[in-house]
Amino acid sequence: MARKVAVSDDVSTGSSDVAPSIGRGRNDARGIAQLLRMGWYRPVHCKSQPSQDVRALLTARKQLLVKAIDVELCLRGLLRGYGMKMGVTTAPRFVTRVRELTAGHPILEPLGETMLRARDMLRKEIAVLHRQLLAIARTDHVCRHLMTVSGVGALTALTFKTGVDDPTRFTSSKRVGSHFGLTPRKYQSGTVDVTGRITKAGDAMVRSALYEAAHSMLTRVKSFSSLKRWAMAVAKRRGLGRATVALARKLAIVLHRMWIDGTDFRFGKEEAATA
Numbered sequence: 001m002a003r004k005v006a007v008s009d010d011v012s013t014g015s016s017d018v019a020p021s022i023g024r025g026r027n028d029a030r031g032i033a034q035l036l037r038m039g040w041y042r043p044v045h046c047k048s049q050p051s052q053d054v055r056a057l058l059t060a061r062k063q064l065l066v067k068a069i070d071v072e073l074c075l076r077g078l079l080r081g082y083g084m085k086m087g088v089t090t091a092p093r094f095v096t097r098v099r100e101l102t103a104g105h106p107i108l109e110p111l112g113e114t115m116l117r118a119r120d121m122l123r124k125e126i127a128v129l130h131r132q133l134l135a136i137a138r139t140d141h142v143c144r145h146l147m148t149v150s151g152v153g154a155l156t157a158l159t160f161k162t163g164v165d166d167p168t169r170f171t172s173s174k175r176v177g178s179h180f181g182l183t184p185r186k187y188q189s190g191t192v193d194v195t196g197r198i199t200k201a202g203d204a205m206v207r208s209a210l211y212e213a214a215h216s217m218l219t220r221v222k223s224f225s226s227l228k229r230w231a232m233a234v235a236k237r238r239g240l241g242r243a244t245v246a247l248a249r250k251l252a253i254v255l256h257r258m259w260i261d262g263t264d265f266r267f268g269k270e271e272a273a274t275a
Contacts (some may be wrong), residue, residue, distance in 0.1 A: 160210070
């Protein structure tokens with residue numbers, strides 16, 4: 001009986017709070033309206049559904065790749081505990097090397113086969129997602145246009161396109177680099193003016209893709225361009241790491257401008273790498 005009375009008291013108390021809650025809602029709405037009128041807000045971009053779909057595929061592929069690498073590192077760690085070092089191996093050589101080291105061992109041999117089967121399954125699923133992403137990039141005219149830049153592949157083009165989504169939301173192409181955290185930090189106070197490392201703000205996946213594309217342009221791509229020549233000059237003065245970050249920031253600006261204007265990548269006057 002006492003329990004019924006307590007419930008009825010709670011219900012009556014809740015019904016009496018309806019009017020104050022309505023008043024608080026009106027006050028909140030009035031405060032939000034005042035903030036909008038005075039401009040104390042920042043617009044937030046909501047990505048389109050196609051960009052979210054592609055981003056889901058990119059995220060899933062990346063997670064599976066991370067797990068596959070974790071399995072390989074776990075195998076290396078287990079073998080190292082028994083005094084077996086795999087050394088530097090290629091992807092096809094990895095399986096053969098594991099079986100060579102674990103052959104005849106009562107524990108490591110079945111354990112290694114189990115880990116290798118898990119690794120193979122992850123690699124197969126990664127290949128499935130990779131083919132889906134390649135098919136999307138093959139039919140997307142924006143990605144095909146961005147892929148004309150040296151070092152920019154299908155995954156980089158897709159990641160950049162989904163990260164930007166709407167190129168018109170940037171009033172200047174120079175803001176794209178800072179949007180993805182590729183500009184140095186600045187600390188200024190009185191007579192102190194310190195320039196630090198990059199901010200690493202914004203989309204980390206886009207930033208990583210741009211960095212990989214810049215590193216590929218500097219170390220793997222044989223075709224020469226004025227952009228690569230500029231980055232190599234920076235590398236001579238400041239080192240390869242800083243040159244790669246600077247080139248990644250430049251790539252963000254160039255890709256956005258190509259997307260906006262519909263222009264092709266300008267290689268410039270080709271010169272020898274030793275010039």
